[in-house]
Amino acid sequence: MTDPSHLRFRRVLAYIDGHLDGDLSLDVLAEVAACSPYHFHRRFSALAGLPVHRYVQLSRFKRAAWQAAFRPMVSLTDVALDAGYESPEAFSRAFRQRLGQSPAAFRDAPDWRVWATAWRELDEVRRFHMPAGHHVDDVRIVDFPETAVACLSHVGPPERIGETIRRFIAWRRANGLPPSKSATWNILYDDPETTPPERYRLDLCASCADVPPNDEGVVAARLWGGRCAVLRHTGSEALLGDAIRFLYGEWLTGSGEEPGDAPLFLRRVAFFPDVPEHETVTDIHLPLAQ
Missing domain, CATH: 3.20.80.10 (Regulatory factor, effector binding domain)
Known part of the structure; x- marks a missing residue:
């Protein structure tokens, strides 16, 4: 039988995926998990291996990076603002930190070797906590x-x-x-x-x-x-x-x-x-x- 706490945690991960443009504050996610905010952030960190604010940040960044890489018709400024960054410069700094290039440089000549390992933290959380469960x-x-x-x-x-x-x-x-x-x-x-x-x-x-x-x-x-x-x-x-x-x-x-x-x-x-x-x-x- 699946642990109810893990089902709540899986529900939180799905909620984050579906609301990257919305309010993903600690209070909102704790309510989704039906858990006190005082305990939720510790429970999330224990299960995911990283703090909830970091998970949200990486999830938003991943979507933005994929748009930068595979949606050339979308401007990098729009990508940055949609991801919640205050300015294209802030997005560029985050992009450099994670992928070693600016968004514009990546669009011109991507370093795919870095890209291949950039999402490992998120993927490991998904594989463990969001299994497909096929029958x-x-x-x-x-x-x-x-x-x-x-x-x-x-x-x-x-x-x-x-x-x-x-x-x-x-x-x-x-x-x-x-x-x-x-x-x-x-x-x-x-x-x-x-x-x-x-x-x-x-x-x-x-x-x-x-x-x-x-x-x-x-x-x-x-x-x-x-x-x-x-x-x-x-x-x-x-x-x-x-x-x-x-x-x-x-x-x-x-x-x-x-x-x-x-x-x-x-x-x-x-x-x-x-x-x-x-x-x-x-x-x-x-x-x-x-």
């Missing part, structure tokens, strides 16, 4: 239609995938294929935990019937057509690996099914930072033997 009944089997996509491959260290994502976003924008009009997919060829970094491959894809010639390396491809096991993962990217392990381990072992001759692929349904992190939605597709 075998959550998995459905569908007949997935073969789907034409535009595809850009990332080959190399996983921590550098951000630069490939930015190239693909720019190509989609130039070709009028935003996520609202064209579904977003990833094809996962390798496990980053077991594959040498230089050999790691992941494909970024968008539904597209015709890919015009281009210099960005985007090519026409097709997603597997056939039976697939589909598991919807709602929550942080930090928990996606746990959901995939559940699908391959617990579900596949007890299902009587065998995987098909095609890699796992994902549909990105709702994106952070466009939605709160705990509300991001990813449909995991596991091709099955016919």
Whole structure:
């Protein structure tokens, strides 16, 4: 049975995610936790490993940093003010402290190696206190239609995938294929935990019937057509690996099914930072033997 205090704590984390633009004072969060403010901040620090004000600050900063990195149409001044910083200069100082670059320098030439470890504190809190908790009944089997996509491959260290994502976003924008009009997919060829970094491959894809010639390396491809096991993962990217392990381990072992001759692929349904992190939605597709 789950400890009620941990359920309250999980509720607080979800509330913070969903109200980054609102009042996240100690009194407000203590009320969400149904706990006295005198004890709440100590309880939060004991469970999260960092003070509540620091957790809120990092959560707001993470959203702002993702906007700076992947939403070039949003001005850095707007990003700073939306994150609660009093001025762009204050945001720039925080950005330098966490990522070693100013926001403008990062937009021009990001250091993705630093980016890859910048959110470790938050991710560890989420993995421990906000587990996905999937069940075998959550998995459905569908007949997935073969789907034409535009595809850009990332080959190399996983921590550098951000630069490939930015190239693909720019190509989609130039070709009028935003996520609202064209579904977003990833094809996962390798496990980053077991594959040498230089050999790691992941494909970024968008539904597209015709890919015009281009210099960005985007090519026409097709997603597997056939039976697939589909598991919807709602929550942080930090928990996606746990959901995939559940699908391959617990579900596949007890299902009587065998995987098909095609890699796992994902549909990105709702994106952070466009939605709160705990509300991001990813449909995991596991091709099955016919």
